[in-house]
Amino acid sequence: MRVRTLILLLFLLAVASPAAAELAVPADFQVMGVVTRADHQHYRDVPFDVPAGVERITVILSYDKANKTVIDMGVRDPMAFRGWSGGTRDRFTISPSDASPGYLAGAIPAGRWRVVLGVPNARAGSRSTYTVSVFFDRGKKRKATAAIAGPPLNDAPGWYRGDLHMHDANSDGSCLSQSGKRVPCPLFRTVEAAARAGLDFVAVTDHNTVAHFGALRELQPWFDRLLLIPGVEVTTFGGHANIFAPSHVVDFRVGGKQVPTVAALERKVAEAGAIMSINHPALPSGELCMGCGWTWPATDYAGITAIEAVNGTMAEGPLAGIGFWYARLNEGHRLTGIGGSDNHDPDMSPGKAPIGRPTTVVHAESLSTSAIIDGIRGGNVFIDVDGSRDRLLELQAVSGTASAAMGQTLPLSGSLELKVHVVGMSGGNIQVIANGSPLGALRAPVTMADQWSSFALDRAMACGWISATVLAGGHPKLIGNPIYIRCA
Ligand SMILES: [Zn+2]
Ligand SMILES: [Zn+2]
Known part of the structure; x- marks a missing residue:
C-alpha cells in the first residue's frame, strides 16, 4: 500500500x-x-x-x-x-x-x-x-x-471604474439603524451601495486594520460583477495613506521604534505586496483634523505609487490634492493621480460624497485585483470627478514615430502633438496642462458626445510632463494623468 x-x-x-x-x-x-x-x-x-x-x-x-x-x-x-x-x-x-x-x-x-x-x-x-x-x-x-481572489471578474482589457477609498463598521463608518440610531455601518451595506453606483471595483480601506478582509471574502462570490479590493488606510500622526491588497497587516506606527520613517513604512508595504497612495495630502492638520494633511518631512517618494488628487467633493481649491500631486510631479517623481470618495456612510449624509464620487477610471488588462493594481502603477488612469458611468478621457502624445499614453514616457524628436479623446462631455472644454500649468492657448470646446481633438505643443513648454483636464462650467470634471516627455 x-x-x-x-x-x-x-x-x-x-x-x-x-x-x-x-x-x-x-x-x-x-x-x-x-x-x-x-x-x-x-x-x-x-x-x-x-x-x-x-x-x-x-x-x-x-x-x-x-x-x-x-x-x-x-x-x-x-x-x-x-x-x-x-x-x-x-x-x-x-x-x-x-x-x-x-x-x-x-x-x-x-x-x-x-x-x-x-x-x-x-x-x-x-x-x-x-x-x-x-x-x-x-x-x-x-x-x-x-x-x-479567484479568476478575473472580466477577462477583457479595458477601462474599469472604481472607488478606492471608503470606511465601514470596521473603522469609523456609520449609518442609521432600523430605528434611526446612528450605528457602525455593516460592510455589506457599503458594498451594496457601490454595486448600485454601477462601479466595477472598490477598495475598502478601514483605518489601520485588516479586520474587514474576512467579510470581503464572504461577499465577493455574491458580488460577482464588483471586484472587492482589500485595502487599509494607514493612519499616522503625520498623514494618511491607502495601501491596496496587502497580504498582512502593516505596522502603522510611523515615528516609533518599529517604523521610524515613512521610508520604513514603504518597505513594509512592499513586503506585504501592496502599493501605497498618499490620501488627501492638502487637508489641514492639527486639532481641526488630526493627522489629515501629509506633514512627514523629507518623504521618500520611491516607494509611493499614487496620490489621492481628489478626495470626495474636493476637486479644486486649496484643499484638493491636485496642487500637491502636480508639485511632486514637477520634482520629477512619477505618481499616478487617483480619487476616492472617503465615504463613511453609504446612505450619504448631506454634503458628503456618495460612494463612487469621484470615480477612478483605470485602464487594466482585466478586472482582477492584480490587474487594477498594475493599471494604477502603469498610470493610464483618469479621475471622473462626478462619478459618471460613461465619461472617458484618453490621451495620446505623438512625436516622430513614437507615441505614448498616460503614465508612459515619450522621447521628444521634433514636434509634439497631443491627441485628446473625450466622451460624454459635450458643452465642456479641454484644457492642456504642461508641468502643472494650464496652457492658455491650448484649450478647445467639446461639441460632440464623442470627440477627438489635437493640440500642437511647443517644445520648450512640453519637456517634463503634459496632461489634460476637461472642465464644465469652469470646474474640473475629468482629470488626466501625466505623459512624461523626455527631451534630449
Ligand atoms: Zn484619511
Ligand atoms: Zn478615509
Whole structure:
C-alpha cells in the first residue's frame, strides 16, 4: 500500500493535477488517495507539516464524483479545529486576517496540521481517487493568491471604474439603524451601495486594520460583477495613506521604534505586496483634523505609487490634492493621480460624497485585483470627478514615430502633438496642462458626445510632463494623468 501511494505521489509530481494547474503553481504538499466502500461513513486524516513563517494556507480537494461518492472536508491545526465546509466547497484558505466562510481566521502555528476528510457516501464497488493539494504563502512567495481572489471578474482589457477609498463598521463608518440610531455601518451595506453606483471595483480601506478582509471574502462570490479590493488606510500622526491588497497587516506606527520613517513604512508595504497612495495630502492638520494633511518631512517618494488628487467633493481649491500631486510631479517623481470618495456612510449624509464620487477610471488588462493594481502603477488612469458611468478621457502624445499614453514616457524628436479623446462631455472644454500649468492657448470646446481633438505643443513648454483636464462650467470634471516627455 505504501509503495503504491509513493508511486501515485511521484506520478502526481510529474503531472500536475487539474486543481494545481488552476493555480498555475506547484503545491507545497500534495497527496493522492482512494476512497472505497470501506470508507463509507468514516473519517480520514490527511496530515501535512506547516513550517514556521507561513502566512496563509490554501487547500484544494479534487476527487472522482462518479457513483455518487461524496467527500467532505475540514481542517485541524496542531491545537484546535479550524473549520469545516462539508461537501459544499472544493477549497478553503486560512490566514491571520481572513478565511473562507466556515473557517476560522487566526495565527498559523507551525507543526502538524490535518485535513479531515469525511465520506458520507461511497457505494459498494465504487473506487474514487482524490487529491489534496496544500499551498503555503510566506514572505514574498504568494502561491495561493490566485485561489483567494479567484479568476478575473472580466477577462477583457479595458477601462474599469472604481472607488478606492471608503470606511465601514470596521473603522469609523456609520449609518442609521432600523430605528434611526446612528450605528457602525455593516460592510455589506457599503458594498451594496457601490454595486448600485454601477462601479466595477472598490477598495475598502478601514483605518489601520485588516479586520474587514474576512467579510470581503464572504461577499465577493455574491458580488460577482464588483471586484472587492482589500485595502487599509494607514493612519499616522503625520498623514494618511491607502495601501491596496496587502497580504498582512502593516505596522502603522510611523515615528516609533518599529517604523521610524515613512521610508520604513514603504518597505513594509512592499513586503506585504501592496502599493501605497498618499490620501488627501492638502487637508489641514492639527486639532481641526488630526493627522489629515501629509506633514512627514523629507518623504521618500520611491516607494509611493499614487496620490489621492481628489478626495470626495474636493476637486479644486486649496484643499484638493491636485496642487500637491502636480508639485511632486514637477520634482520629477512619477505618481499616478487617483480619487476616492472617503465615504463613511453609504446612505450619504448631506454634503458628503456618495460612494463612487469621484470615480477612478483605470485602464487594466482585466478586472482582477492584480490587474487594477498594475493599471494604477502603469498610470493610464483618469479621475471622473462626478462619478459618471460613461465619461472617458484618453490621451495620446505623438512625436516622430513614437507615441505614448498616460503614465508612459515619450522621447521628444521634433514636434509634439497631443491627441485628446473625450466622451460624454459635450458643452465642456479641454484644457492642456504642461508641468502643472494650464496652457492658455491650448484649450478647445467639446461639441460632440464623442470627440477627438489635437493640440500642437511647443517644445520648450512640453519637456517634463503634459496632461489634460476637461472642465464644465469652469470646474474640473475629468482629470488626466501625466505623459512624461523626455527631451534630449
Ligand atoms: Zn484619511
Ligand atoms: Zn478615509
